[in-house]
Amino acid sequence: MIRLENEGDVAVWFRHRLPGVDDVTVERVGRVSRGVSRETWVVDVRVIRAGVAAEESYVVRRDLPDGTVIPMPLREEYEVYRRLADSPVPVSRALWIEDDPRWQPDGRPAYVRTKVDGHWHLPFLTSDDPADDERKIAASKEHLDKLALVHTTDWRALGFDRIGTVPASEKHCATTVLDDIEAWLATFQFEPCPAVTEALSQLRDRAPTDAPCIALCKGTNGHGEEVWSGGQIVALSDWELWRLGDPAYDFAQLQDMVPDIVRDGRRLWGWPEALEYYRERSGIEISPERLSYYRACYGLIQFCYAHHSAYRVRVGASSVRLVWNATEVQYRSQLKLWAACGFAPETGSA
Amino acid sequence: MIEPTVPDVLAAVAATIERDIAPNVVADDDGYTASLCRTVVQMLRMARSRIEHEESALAEDNAELRELLATWASALPAEPRRTVEAALREKFAAPTTVGRLQDEAKSLRSALDTMLAALPDADHPARVAAREYLRRQLERQRPWLVDAFTGPRR
Numbered sequence: 001m002i003r004l005e006n007e008g009d010v011a012v013w014f015r016h017r018l019p020g021v022d023d024v025t026v027e028r029v030g031r032v033s034r035g036v037s038r039e040t041w042v043v044d045v046r047v048i049r050a051g052v053a054a055e056e057s058y059v060v061r062r063d064l065p066d067g068t069v070i071p072m073p074l075r076e077e078y079e080v081y082r083r084l085a086d087s088p089v090p091v092s093r094a095l096w097i098e099d100d101p102r103w104q105p106d107g108r109p110a111y112v113r114t115k116v117d118g119h120w121h122l123p124f125l126t127s128d129d130p131a132d133d134e135r136k137i138a139a140s141k142e143h144l145d146k147l148a149l150v151h152t153t154d155w156r157a158l159g160f161d162r163i164g165t166v167p168a169s170e171k172h173c174a175t176t177v178l179d180d181i182e183a184w185l186a187t188f189q190f191e192p193c194p195a196v197t198e199a200l201s202q203l204r205d206r207a208p209t210d211a212p213c214i215a216l217c218k219g220t221n222g223h224g225e226e227v228w229s230g231g232q233i234v235a236l237s238d239w240e241l242w243r244l245g246d247p248a249y250d251f252a253q254l255q256d257m258v259p260d261i262v263r264d265g266r267r268l269w270g271w272p273e274a275l276e277y278y279r280e281r282s283g284i285e286i287s288p289e290r291l292s293y294y295r296a297c298y299g300l301i302q303f304c305y306a307h308h309s310a311y312r313v314r315v316g317a318s319s320v321r322l323v324w325n326a327t328e329v330q331y332r333s334q335l336k337l338w339a340a341c342g343f344a345p346e347t348g349s350a
Numbered sequence: 351m352i353e354p355t356v357p358d359v360l361a362a363v364a365a366t367i368e369r370d371i372a373p374n375v376v377a378d379d380d381g382y383t384a385s386l387c388r389t390v391v392q393m394l395r396m397a398r399s400r401i402e403h404e405e406s407a408l409a410e411d412n413a414e415l416r417e418l419l420a421t422w423a424s425a426l427p428a429e430p431r432r433t434v435e436a437a438l439r440e441k442f443a444a445p446t447t448v449g450r451l452q453d454e455a456k457s458l459r460s461a462l463d464t465m466l467a468a469l470p471d472a473d474h475p476a477r478v479a480a481r482e483y484l485r486r487q488l489e490r491q492r493p494w495l496v497d498a499f500t501g502p503r504r
Contacts, residue, residue, distance in 0.1 A: 031382050036504065192460040195484050202472055320389045324503055327396060331488075331495040338488060341481070 004060065004105035005029060010043055013103055014058075017096055017112070023048040027055075036321050037069040037240055037305070038062065038077075042115060057117075059092065062110035066317030069325050070240045070305040071184055076163055078111040080239045083158045089150055092116045092227075092235050118229035120237075125223055125256055136259045137269045138231060143222065143257040144274060146233045148282035151247040155216040164244050167214055173246040174207035177297050180243070184304050188311040196303055199337040203297060208290050211246035215284070218242055222255030241301060248286050251275075252294035292340075299336030306330035357398045364394035385504045392503045399498035407490040408451035415458045418483050422465060422476035430468035437461035 002009045007026040014024040025046045032040040041060040046053060063074055074097070081094035097111035098104050122139055124132040155161065167176040178200060185196075219241025227235035243249065261268040275286050309325035354362070372387035416438065423434045437460065442453040462480060469477050 191456060192463045194459055194462040194466055194480065195488075197463045197466045198477070198481065198484065201466060201470070205472060320386065320393055321504070323393055324389050327393070328495055328499070328503065331491060334488060338485065 001107055002103060002105045004041060004110075010105070011045075013098075013105065014043070014045060016103060017098070018047065019095075020049055021047045022051070036325070038074070039064060043112075057115035058095070059113050059115045060105070060110050061113070062105070062108050064317075064319055064322070065108070066319045066322060067312045069309050069312075069322065071188065071308045072240050074109055074111065077240060079163050080160075080242055081111075081113055083160060083163075087153055087158055089153055090116075090146070090233060090235050092237070116227050116229075116235035118227035118234045120224055120227060122223060122228060125259060130263060133261050133263070133268060135231075136261065139228075140257050140259060140269060140274060141277060142232055143226070143254075144278045145281055146226070146236060147218070147221065147247070147250055147254075148278055148284075150218050150236065151213075151215040151250070151282055151284060153216050155244060158216075160216055160244060164242070166244050170211045170214055170246075171209040173211040173214060173249075174209070174293065174297070175204065177243070177245060177249065177294075178204055178207065178300075181297075181300050181304055185307070188308055190311055190314060191307075193303070193307070193334075195334045195337050195341075196300065199296070199300060199341050202341050203293070203300070206293070208246075208287075208293055210287070211248070211290070212284050213247070214244055215247045216242070217245055217247060217249045219250070220253050220255070221250055222253075222257040224255055246290060246294065247282075247284050248290035248294045249297070251286050251291050252298050296337065296340030299333050299340055302333035302336065303330060306333050357401050360394050360398040360401070364391045364398070367391050367394075388502050389504050392499050392501065395498045395500060396494050399494035403493045405448050405451065407493075408448065408455055411487055411490055412451060412454050412458055414483055414486065415455075415462060418479055419458065419461055419465065422479065425474075425476055426465060426468050430464045433464045434461045 002013050004010065007029055010029055011024050011026040014026065015021065018024060027044040027046060029041060029043050032042060039060075039062050041062075043058045043060060045056050045058065047056055048054075061074070061077065068074075078094050078097045081091055084091045085093050092113045092115065094111060094113045098109060101107065104110060124135050125139070127136075165176055165180055167173045182200065218236060218239060220238050221236070225236075225238045226233045227237060241253065258269075258271055258274045260270040262270075267273070275291075279285055306325045306329040309322040310327075310330060312319075312322050313326050367387055368391045372384055372391070375384045375387055377383040419434050419438055423431050423438070426434060437457045440454075440457050442450045442457075444450045444453050462483075465476065466480060471477070
């Protein structure tokens, strides 16, 4: 059996799978600490192609030994990357999914994609130094540009309608999210959660019907999720919560990339400016009402994956990261729901 | 032997990992093992707090929910009303007090699900009362799901 931690085994595997190589030597295999939902490994190799040597790096993705946090199949994640490979959306290139049991590292399915050079951390985002304002706004705009690119991608031409739920019309974008959440929960919910029942009921009652389009949406996005280099996003990562729907869905999951900047009483940047900039770039309007609605929906989505973690633990998983999701993250998802449904606890500002 | 208690043992294990083990984790794995140590320590803190608070929190929570269901069962249509009343009559036989309280909580919360689903009007007084109960339920879990944590979880 191929062992992922064994460099010699990985070299044999890559020689077998990597297209167009005469030889492969693995320099290093290491697990990446970031990312809780799946395992991410980096493989640094020296390859020889047509007699020419080159240093290259690849990423191996696979489920945790005890299953996933987010109930999205590994193959679906691979298919998202595969479909985006020839689009203008910057992503790493998915190369193959290892579905042959003889070649699966440690007997577990995995897929391999190219590693894009860059970094996820933008330290200046948390700075309050006015000297960093320009960089913060530029980074925010770059992120909005990439979201606009995702949202205006021809998803049907790329085949996303074959791997995801397509809302019946723009009017149905919000209720389709709720339908998918209920379908997810029906497969693994093992414990009653009246807060979720109440939230689902309220959110169905007030589902917006004015989505301007059905777009490819990334899901979790923003700081910590994308690969940056030279002030630009060179790869959009983490597509586990992708869907087809209202672009407001993505803005509700945007992390830290819309800094509020006010200097001497003058507003330089924040949500109104960011949404206006995005509208100019994409032609898509994001109303505060829809943004607020999808933030509430994100509480439900977070509950889904946290409760799925609890389900994995219940059926025998023993990963401490699953336990963390099943406890604190599940609780925090309910804080979001309770805040959105008008009955937040007086002391609950976690 | 009564002491050290389970919370004492958990506290000692957490402190040892945090103080003596984690700083010496030098695995060449991009900090993954050290990150796991942080998760383990915080989960131990959560478990310690839960052991201390869960029984009283569940007892209080079940009593409040039982009263809520008893008050509003009569407002429900026949079928969900029967479900709620059956939950209120149910007896639990788990061998430990916390186990019994947990089983009772699952049954009563399931009955609350039934009640909420049977009342489509979000402004119905029973739904308003249920939301107030849910708010207090969240507060009761705060000691072990918020206050227990002292540092990053990963």
